Amino acid sequence: MTEKATPKTKKSEGIGEGSLRQALLIPALAVLTGLIIGAIAIVASGGNVFVAYGALFAGAFGDPVKFFTGFQQLFTTGETAGLLKAIYPFSESIVIATPYIFAGLSVAIGFRCGLFNIGAEGQFFIGALCSAFVGYSIEGLPAIIHLPLALLAGAAGGAIWGMIPGYLKARFGAHEVVNTIMMNWIAFRLSDWLLNGPMKASGFRPVTPNIEHTAELPRFFPDPLRINWGFILALVVAYLVYWFLFKTTLGFEIRSVGANPDAAKYAGMNIVRNIVLVMSLAGGLAGLAGSVQVLGVDHWVGQGFSAGYGFDAIALALLGRSHPFGVVIAALLFGFLRGGATRMQSMAGVPIDIISIIQGLIIIFIAAPDIIRWLYRLKEIKVEETVLTRGWGS
Amino acid sequence: MTTINTTINPVQAKRTRVIFGIVLLTTGLLIYLLFGINTQAGLQTTFGINLAGSQAIPVPDLVLPSKLTINLMAIIAVFFGAFHLARGVKSTGTLIGVIAVTFVVAFLTWAAQDKSFNLTGMLSSSLVRATPIALAALCGVISERAAVINIGIEGIMLISAQVAVVTASLSNNLYVGLVAAILVGGLVAAFHAFLVIRFKVDQIVSGVAINIFGAGLTSFIGSRFLERNTDLLNNSGVFPVFSIPILSKIPLLGPMLFENNIIVYLAILVVIVLHITLFYTPWGLRTRAVGEHPKAADTLGVNVYLVRYVNVILGGMIAGLGGAYFTIGSVGRFDEIMTAGKGFIGLAAMIFGKWNPIGAYTSSLIFGFADSLQVKLQILRVPIPSEFLLMAPYIVTMIILTGVVGRAIPPAADGQPYEKA
Numbered sequence: 085m086t087e088k089a090t091p092k093t094k095k096s097e098g099i100g101e102g103s104l105r106q107a108l109l110i111p112a113l114a115v116l117t118g119l120i121i122g123a124i125a126i127v128a129s130g131g132n133v134f135v136a137y138g139a140l141f142a143g144a145f146g147d148p149v150k151f152f153t154g155f156q157q158l159f160t161t162g163e164t165a166g167l168l169k170a171i172y173p174f175s176e177s178i179v180i181a182t183p184y185i186f187a188g189l190s191v192a193i194g195f196r197c198g199l200f201n202i203g204a205e206g207q208f209f210i211g212a213l214c215s216a217f218v219g220y221s222i223e224g225l226p227a228i229i230h231l232p233l234a235l236l237a238g239a240a241g242g243a244i245w246g247m248i249p250g251y252l253k254a255r256f257g258a259h260e261v262v263n264t265i266m267m268n269w270i271a272f273r274l275s276d277w278l279l280n281g282p283m284k285a286s287g288f289r290p291v292t293p294n295i296e297h298t299a300e301l302p303r304f305f306p307d308p309l310r311i312n313w314g315f316i317l318a319l320v321v322a323y324l325v326y327w328f329l330f331k332t333t334l335g336f337e338i339r340s341v342g343a344n345p346d347a348a349k350y351a352g353m354n355i356v357r358n359i360v361l362v363m364s365l366a367g368g369l370a371g372l373a374g375s376v377q378v379l380g381v382d383h384w385v386g387q388g389f390s391a392g393y394g395f396d397a398i399a400l401a402l403l404g405r406s407h408p409f410g411v412v413i414a415a416l417l418f419g420f421l422r423g424g425a426t427r428m429q430s431m432a433g434v435p436i437d438i439i440s441i442i443q444g445l446i447i448i449f450i451a452a453p454d455i456i457r458w459l460y461r462l463k464e465i466k467v468e469e470t471v472l473t474r475g476w477g478s
Numbered sequence: 479m480t481t482i483n484t485t486i487n488p489v490q491a492k493r494t495r496v497i498f499g500i501v502l503l504t505t506g507l508l509i510y511l512l513f514g515i516n517t518q519a520g521l522q523t524t525f526g527i528n529l530a531g532s533q534a535i536p537v538p539d540l541v542l543p544s545k546l547t548i549n550l551m552a553i554i555a556v557f558f559g560a561f562h563l564a565r566g567v568k569s570t571g572t573l574i575g576v577i578a579v580t581f582v583v584a585f586l587t588w589a590a591q592d593k594s595f596n597l598t599g600m601l602s603s604s605l606v607r608a609t610p611i612a613l614a615a616l617c618g619v620i621s622e623r624a625a626v627i628n629i630g631i632e633g634i635m636l637i638s639a640q641v642a643v644v645t646a647s648l649s650n651n652l653y654v655g656l657v658a659a660i661l662v663g664g665l666v667a668a669f670h671a672f673l674v675i676r677f678k679v680d681q682i683v684s685g686v687a688i689n690i691f692g693a694g695l696t697s698f699i700g701s702r703f704l705e706r707n708t709d710l711l712n713n714s715g716v717f718p719v720f721s722i723p724i725l726s727k728i729p730l731l732g733p734m735l736f737e738n739n740i741i742v743y744l745a746i747l748v749v750i751v752l753h754i755t756l757f758y759t760p761w762g763l764r765t766r767a768v769g770e771h772p773k774a775a776d777t778l779g780v781n782v783y784l785v786r787y788v789n790v791i792l793g794g795m796i797a798g799l800g801g802a803y804f805t806i807g808s809v810g811r812f813d814e815i816m817t818a819g820k821g822f823i824g825l826a827a828m829i830f831g832k833w834n835p836i837g838a839y840t841s842s843l844i845f846g847f848a849d850s851l852q853v854k855l856q857i858l859r860v861p862i863p864s865e866f867l868l869m870a871p872y873i874v875t876m877i878i879l880t881g882v883v884g885r886a887i888p889p890a891a892d893g894q895p896y897e898k899a
Contacts, residue, residue: 129702200682202822256880262826265819266872273872277865399690402683435701440694447687452677 106453106462111403113456114449115417122442126434136432143427144420146173168305173423175311179381181419183208185318186373187393188400188411189325190246190366195406196329197362198342203249203264204370205394206271207242211371212378213275214241216385217283219295219378230298235317235375242371243364245271250363254356260363268394279387291386301380314376319412321372326408338362370397399447418443495566498573501877502559505577509552513588517545523587526596527730533721534598534732544591551584578844578874585867589858600854601847602734608839608846609745609807610635610817613800614824615831615838616748617793621667622833623756624789625769625891629685630670631797632821633692638663638801640696643812644704646714646805655714655806656740656799663798664791666692671790675783678895689821697814704812716810717741741799741807745839748796752835765789769889772896782896797821830875833888844871 123133142148147170154167187204194201201207215238222230249263276290285293303312329335340348341358349355373393378385400418404410425439449456456462525540558567558576567573586595614631621628628634638659646655670688673679704712717739726736756762767775768785776782804816823845831837848871855864 125698129698252876252880258876258880259829262829263876265822265826266876269872270869273865273869277863280865281863395686395690395693398686402680402686435698437694437697437701440690441698442694444687444689444691444694447683447690448673448679451683451687452673452679454677 109462110453110456111450113460114446117449117456117459118442118445121445122438125438125441126432129434131432131434136428136434139428139431140421140424142424143173143431144177144424146170168309171305172309173427175305175309176426177419177423178315178416179310179312179419180422181415182312182314182318182380183373183377183393184396184400184415184418185322185412186369186376187397188404188415189322189408190369190373191397191401192404192406192408192411193325193329193338193362193369194366195401196342197338197358198345199250199253199359199362199366200261201246201264201363201366201370202261202394202398203246203267203367204373204397205390205392206264206268207245207367207370208374208377208393209271209275209390210245210374211238211242212374212385212389213278213283213292214238214371215299215375215378216292216295219299219383220293222299223296225296225298227298227300230296231301231379234295234299234379235372238371238375238378239368240371242374243368246367246370247360247364250360250367253363254359275385275389276387279385283385285384289386292384294383295379299379300383301376303380310381312376312380314380317372317376318415321369322408322412325369329408334358334361373397399443403447403450495562497880499559499563502555502562502573502577505581506552506554506556506559509548509555509581509584513584514545514548514552517548517588517591519545521545521592523547523590523592524594525586525590526594527598529596529598529602529733532598532733532737533726534729535727537729539594540597542587544587547587548584551580551587555580589855593858595854595858598730598733600850601730602737603850603853604843604847605734606738606742606808606846607849608842609742610800610803610820611824611827611845612745612839612842613748613796613803614821615827615842616745616752616835617667617797617800618825618828619793619831619833619835619838620752620756620765620796621790621793622828622892623769623889624765624786625772625889625894625896626671626674626786626790627681627685627893628667628670628790628793628797629682629822629825630666630688630692631685631800631824632817632819633685633689634663634666634794634797635801635804635817635821636692636696636815637666638798639804639816640699640704640812642802643714643805643810644711647711652714652717652806656802659802659806660795660798663801664795667794667797668787668791670794671787674895675786678897681893681895693815696812700812700814708811712811714806714810717807739807741803744799748799749835749839756835766889768896769891772891772894776896776898782898786896800824826875829888844875847871 119137123137126133126136150166150170154170157163157166187208190204190207191201215234218234218237219230222233225233245267246264249258249260249267252258252263253260278284279290279292283292285291301312301314301317303310305311327335329339337348337353338358338361340351340353341355345355348358370393374390377389382389396418400411400414403414403417404412421439421442425436428434428438429436521544523542523544525542527539528534528536555576558573561567562573589595614635617631617634618628641662642655642659644655645658646652649655666688670684673684674681719737719739720743722736726732728736754762756765764775764780764785767778767780768782772782775785800820801817805812824842827841827845828838830841831839848868851871852864852868855867
């Protein structure tokens with residue numbers, strides 16, 4: 085099944101100057117084209133593009149005027165309130181991007197090993213629940229122990245949720261796509277039970293109690309700014325994943341298994357171990373996504389907590405070409421788009437869902453660079469192809 | 479497929495046998511421990527056969543002594559387990575059947591002890607709920623047999639569902655909605671085919687993009703237009719139940735199979751047609767050749783690209799029919815993200831059914847059954863957390879996939895683009 089790999093063009097010209105330029109240019113043009121088509125959709129539905137995109141920008145990064153008056157206020161009176169208010173949209177975008185980074189890394193690391201983790205959503209939920217449990221049930225611990233413990237619980241919960249399909253795949257060949265979907269549903273049912281039973285806070289809503297302050301990820305600024313250490317953690321983890329995949333022997337093995345399982349097996353690599361390891365790591369990363377969302381932002385978990393993260397995570401991994409740094413950039417892009425969209429909805433009356441349309445278009449354009457080349461009359465230079473989904477695998 | 483089934487090596491066969499035996503014994507034990515012990519002697523479980531409003535000839539309800547029935551189920555499972563370990567049972571289908579039937583019967587008897595439970599109602603709602611899953615699975619089967627993976631089914635179904643309700647509402651004709659949904663499904667799939675065949679976009683990527691795009695587009699149109707003009711755009715009514723004369727009079731089977739709406743019948747028709755087309759016509763042979771070894775097919779003069787385009791587009795039309803089910807086939811209006819993962823469950827059913835139309839439909843029935851059980855359980859007020867029982871079908875799927883189906887083997891060229899030399 086693998087020996088007749090797709091006949092990719094073998095005229096490797098190395099990574100020339102031109103191809104590097106295109107590697108950066110094509111995603112940029114893809115985003116631009118997505119926004120242009122989104123603008124057409126806004127006009128077609130009777131909205132004002134300038135108002136809408138102005139609000140999108142202001143909602144994503146902050147209003148320049150407010151920044152200006154904020155700084156003015158800071159220098160004249162020493163008052164920071166205005167500036168903090170101006171930063172708020174930017175902070176919210178980063179807050180949205182933080183779990184996206186983890187979730188995207190989760191799917192990306194799977195792709196690197198030729199595994200398709202559709203289960204990020206369930207792993208996310210389980211991670212969040214584990215972190216919340218450690219967060220509210222243990223009292224009196226110092227933050228320096230409590231917080232890492234809560235994070236670790238989330239990672240472990242997610243890892244177990246990823247490891248089960250990984251083991252079944254490696255040992256019995258049961259397909260990970262089916263099993264991760266099944267694990268998602270099991271996670272949803274389990275959380276239904278937990279949130280209505282053992283983990284339910286007093287009151288009638290099916291939510292967990294608030295976590296202890298010692299388990300919270302510290303925030304950088306006073307309320308309502310919610311940007312917290314989770315973002316720094318996400319960047320550090322992204323670097324660690326990069327280091328692991330590209331600078332260690334184990335990472336090389338994983339990528340080999342992904343590129344050609346038969347060759348990897350022939351070279352004496354342990355396929356079973358690698359698959360189980362990668363699925364556990366993928367689950368752990370998705371679990372951490374849930375952890376940082378609970379510990380840094382919400383401080384409690386409710387039903388439908390993980391809705392949509394699974395899909396978005398797949399999109400992020402693809403957009404970032406399964407490279408950790410690419411995933412970080414893609415997650416920031418999604419964060420800014422989602423953050424800005426909320427304001428766009430309230431200011432310009434454009435439904436927030438336009439962002440999903442734009443996201444879908446961006447993915448198509450990035451996946452089919454030929455369309456962008458054709459649209460903008462770019463010369464064809466083969467950029468190194470790194471996305472490696474293996475269909476249903478083998 | 480047949481060559482693979484006949485050449486199972488003895489080690490694997492023995493392993494499968496042991497796993498099956500143990501699963502059967504465990505099932506028997508679980509039935510006894512979970513349900514048998516908890517049931518008081520002397521209670522009765524009533525299974526209703528007659529469905530209110532159905533044309534079937536009324537028959538008396540099935541009244542069973544609860545404890546005896548449950549223990550009998552446990553004994554049957556244990557007996558089959560022991561027999562299988564000792565002598566071996568040839569047909570794996572029988573074994574899966576025994577596991578499923580004994581467990582489900584015992585569970586229902588236990589859940590409805592001292593109460594009445596309408597069996598026909600649940601079975602017929604299983605079939606209805608299986609329909610969209612089955613159509614998604616069949617869309618997957620037809621395109622993947624030609625080696626094109628389509629995980630954008632969810633997005634296609636959403637778009638079709640919306641198109642169906644809007645066109646049906648505007649034209650005041652449900653059939654216009656049905657045709658529009660099918661055509662739009664084909665159109666979106668054609669776009670997918672164009673991307674993956676012409677531009678060689680990664681098939682999974684294209685599918686994911688269609689899902690995100692479909693969810694965004696339908697929600698956008700929903701909140702921008704449908705919410706404000708509900709009566710004009712989002713109020714279509716649903717297809718009426720069409721009873722097949724004579725056949726619908728049969729008790730149990732009649733209300734289940736022959737009193738449904740057009741989409742349920744069409745789904746069954748698609749299964750039959752697809753099975754015959756795939757395995758008994760030249761087109762089916764070409765499709766399978768393209769899916770297994772496109773280069774060989776090309777050498778023999780089959781137009782690989784054409785076969786792939788046609789199959790993917792036909793698949794999209796089937797998914798479009800599935801989309802129509804959600805609106806004009808069941809509730810008569812469009813809600814955001816109303817497909818709720820059914821497209822993905824359909825893909826699971828496709829793999830579970832080993833890329834065969836009939837297998838895919840059967841697997842869909844299991845998921846449909848689980849789905850309808852979930853609703854009925856809430857009515858019955860079962861004493862143990864129903865959430866755990868609801869997990870059962872997913873866990874069973876995983877176990878069966880591990881022990882029985884094992885390596886699900888897709889068409890050999892599945893997911894690979896073809897480049898004409």
